[in-house]
Amino acid sequence: METVLIVDDEKNYLIILEALLSSEGYEIITEDNAINALRLIKEENLDLIVTDMKMPRVSGMTLLEEAKKIDPDLPVIIMTAYGTIEMAVEAMKKRAYDYITKPFRNEELKITIKKALEFRRLKKENRLLTEALSDRYKYGNIIGKSNSMIKVYEMIEKVSNSKASVMITGASGTGKELIAKAIHYNSARKNKPFISINCGALAETLLESELFGHERGSFTGAIATKKGRFELADTGTLFLDEVGEMPPSLQVKLLRVLQEMEFERVGGTKTIKIDVRILAASNRKLRNSVDKGAFREDLFYRLNVVQIDLPPLVERSEDIPYLVAHFIEKYQPSKAGTIELTPDVWKCLYSHRWPGNIRELENIIERALVMRSNDTITLNDLPEYMLKSNNEKIDLEKIVPANMPLEDALEQIEKKLILRALEYSNNVQAKAAMMLGISRHLMHYKVKKFGLL
Ligand SMILES: Nc1ncnc2c1ncn2[C@@H]1O[C@H](COP(=O)(O)OP(=O)(O)OP(=O)(O)O)[C@@H](O)[C@H]1O
Ligand SMILES: [Mg+2]
Structure with missing residues (x-):
């Protein structure tokens, strides 16, 4: 759950905002002064600050500046009263994530917060790329800190001797x-x-x-x-x-x-x-x-x-950023820590089924490093089959009429999936088999059975 800190000297506002945002599934902390808020930034694991601009003693602007010193990646949304737009501009210069003018519509605030948290996640993931360069998430050259991998490390310890x-x-x-x-x-x-x-x-x-x-x-x-x-x-x-x-x-x-x-x-x-x-x-x-x-x-x-x-990669997707960092370092050590991935790419990596598991991820990163035109890896640098398999839907109605017996229908669907995989892999059966998570042998058999080549 993500933690949002709301700072406003008007207590009524805090109550309303807390009610509004807790229903969105965030953990909400409220604070009516910036001094306490600063302490919380140091002590708690916050994901976002929403702060009023005008407060007695310490202003929202100062809170923004201090917060950025403590955690530069922590997004801050500033609430300003109507008519103080210059302040808002000033805040943006000081790297506020966004500003919102009071009074605002609830929807507007919710969307701004959602975007800010998305930005936070992305920053975190890209930061993990740098962090993973230290040895904390490794066991020798085995990468992963998911529970299943930690169990594997424990097993290695136990059996080694x-x-x-x-x-x-x-x-x-x-x-x-x-x-x-x-x-x-x-x-x-x-x-x-x-x-x-x-x-x-x-x-x-x-x-x-x-x-x-x-x-x-x-x-x-x-x-x-x-x-x-x-x-x-x-x-x-x-x-x-x-x-x-x-x-x-x-x-x-x-x-x-x-x-x-x-x-x-x-x-x-x-x-x-x-x-x-x-x-x-x-x-x-x-x-x-x-x-x-x-x-x-x-x-x-x-x-x-x-x-x-060993768990398949889909079951430990939290290890993906560490593995990505590891493979960037493996293939382009001089670029370790400077390469970033766009949000679309992260999304694609998280939603992919990874039939070829870590080896497939390794190949994709190695390829992306060759394809990229600058220090950011974009969707263009991923192989086409990954993009297609993520987006394209099969129209069931088209391939199986409603009155078709189940067994025949399943066969038609299977045939369609195999055809599609072959298309994406330029008819390389081994690749198509990997996409579908079946053996080459079985692929060969199915291709023959359906008379596809
Ligand atoms: N946890 C991991 N951390 C870092 N690299 C990994 C990890 N797991 C696998 N790899 C890398 O992925 C590639 C495939 O791993 P490996 O050859 O050990 O898999 P395998 O299970 O033996 O595969 P196969 O069943 O195809 O033989 C290798 O380059 C390996 O270094
Ligand atoms: Mg092997």
Whole structure:
């Protein structure tokens, strides 16, 4: 709730204004003299001051000047009696947000206040960009001070110094790899290797030899003995990314290594003993794969001794300004603290669905920094798909007649959404899939099913 301080020496006025504005959902503090008001500015977290101009002892003008010294971003609205317009002009020069002449219409005051508070929010957000440069909102290079991220930091602290396997879950781009590294670099193994492998990116035989290594001549092309990632990670940490994609035969092998901490290279007979800390990442659906029998339950529990679940960006939008600042600093360190975003851009960032999560935000900021023509990032610097997806509405009546059976209707809507996403992404299926928050694979399937390409 936003806090508005009203200052007027006429107590009746205070009562009327308080009644009028509390019904707007603001917290109202009233004060009948400027001296007390100044104390409140220092002590309370105010968002706006509405002050009368003419008051005995200390005037509204002095209050304005002093308030600006304490908090330059705090908007001040001046109320002046009719006929003292020169005073109002003077106040504007002294950086009052606006003035309003008494007597005023209630609507007029409400609108001025609403605008001033919007201005305040914007100032705050842009200030966070500068503030975020200090280390207060970070854990290493992980950004975020939302409750869900603070819980993540606590988990990292707790698990870092144990050898327990940790399963990191979360949608694409939520920072799973970043968290895995944070665990490793906060652990006693930090000076030992951190090795990662993407279990979803390699064909079965290749994945096997990547994990366990192979002996020379064990298959065509194995011209030399090769160490696998398990050996490379010895005494350190192995990060099994997309572990849910691992084929069943390898799941068995992996389980054995986790239990015994020993294995043989492909084509080898010598048993190799290792000491490796295992971290794994998967999407949240791995549990379902277990229920369906596609992923071994025993392996699941081995990997899942501790689980860290990363929230999608839409669920922690309060972290957006900090992330924005972080990425500005990452891509243009010399500009950190000088770049601002227009209110429209902030609005767009807050209302976007972020199917690609932090990675998507990172890409958008990196791009905007290239596109911008001065130190302010405007809507023009955002990719077109973000603007369209925010504004354009689908006309339901047009695509589904009222008497269409539900199942057919849903199919028509789905088709329309996919078509639209493809249009926005210039027919790049991977991008369209990201917009809709579905996998590329599923996108490909739908495109074929609906005969869209
Ligand atoms: N909390 C965060 N603070 C700062 N940067 C972040 C944060 N989370 C993610 N990132 C950045 O976003 C990008 C994506 O993160 P990362 O690769 O760790 O995600 P992921 O969950 O592994 O994604 P995928 O599922 O696609 O593999 C990286 O550049 C990472 O540095
Ligand atoms: Mg990843």
